[in-house]
Amino acid sequence: MYAIMGVTGQVGGAAAKKLLAAGKAVRAIVRDERKAEAWRALGAEAAIADYLDSAALEAAFAGAEGVFVMIPPTFYPKDGFPEARAFVKAVGTALEKAAVPKFAALSSVGAHRSEGLGIIESLHILETELGRLAIPSVFLRAAWFMENALWDIEPARADGRVPHFLSPLDRKIPMISTADVGAIAADALQQTWSGTRCLELLGPESYSPADIAAVLAKLIGRPAEAISVPRADWADAFIRQGGPADRVNGRLAMLDGFNAGWIDFEYRGTEIVRGTIALEEALAKLL
Numbered sequence: 017m018y019a020i021m022g023v024t025g026q027v028g029g030a031a032a033k034k035l036l037a038a039g040k041a042v043r044a045i046v047r048d049e050r051k052a053e054a055w056r057a058l059g060a061e062a063a064i065a066d067y068l069d070s071a072a073l074e075a076a077f078a079g080a081e082g083v084f085v086m087i088p089p090t091f092y093p094k095d096g097f098p099e100a101r102a103f104v105k106a107v108g109t110a111l112e113k114a115a116v117p118k119f120a121a122l123s124s125v126g127a128h129r130s131e132g133l134g135i136i137e138s139l140h141i142l143e144t145e146l147g148r149l150a151i152p153s154v155f156l157r158a159a160w161f162m163e164n165a166l167w168d169i170e171p172a173r174a175d176g177r178v179p180h181f182l183s184p185l186d187r188k189i190p191m192i193s194t195a196d197v198g199a200i201a202a203d204a205l206q207q208t209w210s211g212t213r214c215l216e217l218l219g220p221e222s223y224s225p226a227d228i229a230a231v232l233a234k235l236i237g238r239p240a241e242a243i244s245v246p247r248a249d250w251a252d253a254f255i256r257q258g259g260p261a262d263r264v265n266g267r268l269a270m271l272d273g274f275n276a277g278w279i280d281f282e283y284r285g286t287e288i289v290r291g292t293i294a295l296e297e298a299l300a301k302l303l
Contacts, residue, residue, distance in 0.1 A: 017041040019080040030198020073110035082205035086122040092263040100138035126279035134270030159190035162298040180225040188222035196291025
């Protein structure tokens with residue numbers, strides 16, 4: 017049996033469904049009992065656990081032959097990332113006490129670096145702390161999610177302009193579909209290894225903001241053009257979206273890291289795994 021965190025999200029849900037499709041027993045870990053029934057209907061067992069409750073997580077992990085773990089994203093963290101540290105501590109304690117034989121953890125491109133990451137630093141913390149456990153582990157460093165383009169659909173349809181924080185607009189960066197990440201996680205959990213592995217996950221090819229706009233234009237049937245959001249306007253944009261004014265710097269630093277090329281894969285001592293879902297397929301599903 018495989019225990020899967022994050023099943024109500026895109027990556028965890030894809031991992032659980034792939035394991036179920038392969039005939040594997042799955043324990044879907046949810047934080048809300050109301051979301052458990054859908055997974056029971058798919059043939060999974062359900063466990064209820066808050067991600068800060070190490071005892072509940074321990075019970076959810078107990079007896080599993082492999083566990084997929086993740087921490088909830090915090091887009092506007094407090095200084096020092098106390099939220100991520102609390103989640104990582106709870107997960108790590110549960111993995112040890114449940115005597116889990118192996119685990120896979122969702123991480124990010126760039127997580128091998130200790131600075132200049134913005135909010136991705138939370139996943140550097142995850143790799144550092146969970147990497148200390150004497151349990152076979154695999155960290156899945158996912159590229160930029162293709163599904164981030166969900167926010168581009170409305171402006172593309174409305175006026176054919178797709179505002180972007182990534183620049184330059186024609187620079188291609190590694191991207192991957194969340195469905196591919198989940199499938200790779202499911203495959204990794206079924207493997208046998210010792211020690212710590214790092215898998216760097218890419219899609220079939222890299223894409224730029226201009227590529228995203230072009231694919232959206234094709235799918236929605238109207239012209240669409242990527243435009244750059246001026247760096248001076250970023251903070252105000254995130255504040256308008258609901259970000260606390262004193263906590264938007266993490267998102268700014270992450271985008272600066274991508275635009276400078278600082279946030280990239282390590283490519284040394286890691287395993288490179290490519291997904292199969294192209295950008296057009298991923299965006300078609302969003303539509």
